[in-house]
Amino acid sequence: MKKKLYHVIKEASKEWGDADFNIEHTRQKEFGDLATNIAMVLSKQAHQPPLEIGEVIARKLRKYSMFSKVEVVKPGFINLFLSDEVYINIFKEVLGKGEAFFKPDVQGKRIQIEFVSANPTGPLHVGHGRGAAIGDALSRILSFCGHTVEKEYYINDAGNQIQTLGESVFFRYREICGEKISFPEYGYKGDYIKDIAQNIYQRESKSLLEKEEKEAVKICAEYASNTIMEDIKNDLKEFRINFTNYFHEIFLYPDQIEKAINYLKEKDLVYCKDNALWFKSTSFGDDKDRVLKKSDGSYTYFASDTAYHQNKLSRNYDELIDIWGADHHGYVSRIMAAFNALSPEDCKLHIILVQLVNLLEKGERISMSTRGGQFETLRDVIKEVGVDACRFMFLTKSTNTHLDFDIQIAKEQSMDNPVYYVQYAHARICNIFEQVKRKKINIRENVGNYILKTEEEKNIVKELVILREAMDKSVQELEPFYVVKSLINIACAFHQFYNRRRVIGAEEEIMQSRFKLIDITKKAISTGLSLIGVSAPKQM
């Protein structure tokens, strides 16, 4: 609809030449349905007052039957009031296309999105949960819009952290075996480490003590990372997230890392200094060059990450998306540098930073690093507030803003917690159809004469159009939050309608139209909710 309008307005204003104008949904209904700033934009280049230009354009626009009123106001806005005919046509279009109406026109691409990727050294916490909710919603939205999406989890199972994990477990194991040890400062101190050590003890008894320490630590590390990874996978499943693929860092050792380094060498982007191997990331905009291979011969994580991205490139995606916690932002420029060095041409890499989550309870901050708090893990939070509320909560604010997650509020069923508001609208519609069934009211397949008389009904139609635009915007900006916001507005438009108008009991023609209207509204809500991984219950 906007596209069509765009052309109409462009046509009406062509005597002044091209301009970068826009059309927006108005905030207040006195300003019509839509408004454009074209007169103000043109006034600069035409050296003419915007009101004059606006009046000329408005005169032309008034000839179109799609507008019931066109007015030019104060600073130079042209307010457009759409005729009922336009609403009816959109309404028919939505009904004809069904769910497909909400898909923006996009060219299908192959996209890989990597998210969560938490190290298998401890359970997922709330911050991971937000990344998970955003990554998963984004995948669903992208694939709904026609892209082919693969979701990948990268497991860091090769570096020092795993070594430390193994050592930590082995310390606990020795403790269980009766040795007196002093647990190292750098070790993982969580209780889950003790549980894992206990399991190993039950399986192996004291046999590990007879092995060489290096060997024993390795066994512990392997066992621990596997069990923790299993737990993580269970948490993700619980959170309704299925990855297409789990990629192990260890798989890159050492051949693919060498391959990546050699590739950079051939391009003369690598040099030796102080016995270490450096990548010239400054040539690609990074602040300083980065080490690939340390002087002790081992690789940095940066080296394996580089190799990992080369591996991704070899899989022929059109676009790559990495979702990281905002605490990794210092890492962005070096990976971008490596990526640009590796990828001569088309494939694009987007790095999305998810801002941190503050976990609160009744306004009090719960620390995530100490074990004082009750709900530091994602699992605990899900158990407490439920998957629906949890996922919705993570998505109500844009990715790039800090999120205060208050357990207390997430449990409440108020407008602070809009998931119920949206679900309730869905349940209400379902209930109307329940009543219809019970009262044996006939729903006609073909409604000859569509009627959208009231503001409330037109509002719903308008919000459905906005959902499609939100879908488009979410894809453009890789930001699922627009869809969520639109869902809340659709629910709002429906609740307003519901409170002022009736479906059952309205005059036959109107009732039949309204059946169609609420049916498509229900579809919009359930589709939208499914895209963010939230259920659409029939009753609550």
Added chain:
RNA sequence: GCGCCUGUAGCUUAACGGAUAGAGCAGCGGACUUCGGAUCCGCCGGUUAGGGGUUCGAAUCCCCUCAGGCGCACCA
């Protein structure tokens, strides 16, 4: 010290450079004899952290100050 993110009503927040800064919660007051009151309507509440600048027009862009968060390794 350098870099990134953030600062909007008591709280949580919205606003492609556009109109009187828009919502929800909390507070106060109302609404269905009929489809679910987890809803709807009204009132109260703002110097958009502060100060400069850019322009027809700034919460938004630029500079400075203040406050908070996070990064600045041959760590992961």
